[in-house]
Amino acid sequence: MLYLVHMIVNIPATLAPEEAARIKADEKAYSQQLQHAGRWPHLWRVVGEYANYSVFDVDSNDELHDTLSKLPLFPFMKITVTPLAKHPSSIV
Numbered sequence: 001m002l003y004l005v006h007m008i009v010n011i012p013a014t015l016a017p018e019e020a021a022r023i024k025a026d027e028k029a030y031s032q033q034l035q036h037a038g039r040w041p042h043l044w045r046v047v048g049e050y051a052n053y054s055v056f057d058v059d060s061n062d063e064l065h066d067t068l069s070k071l072p073l074f075p076f077m078k079i080t081v082t083p084l085a086k087h088p089s090s091i092v
């Protein structure tokens, strides 16, 4: 199942810079692990924003929720999920 996910990151200024850097490094490692596993096939930066549009390829709503809630930046994100279905005119 494919899901379009919009993530907006808002790290509070009160978080220590070293802690923010550690969380971002953990986030990068976790996201690359999911990308290598084929679970996160698209990750695109929104130009001019600390935000991304991603496509996740997972088996269920529960798996997506579990995956997203384990993101190290999850406590600092606003996430919007759009489930995707095959378009009848699509040739792929």
Ligand SMILES: O=C(O)C[C@H]1C=CC(=O)O1
Pocket (backbone or CB within 6 Å): 007, 009, 027, 028, 031, 043, 050, 051, 052, 073
């Ligand atoms: O930078 C972001 O958009 C947030 C998050 C998504 C992947 C990653 O490494 O960080």
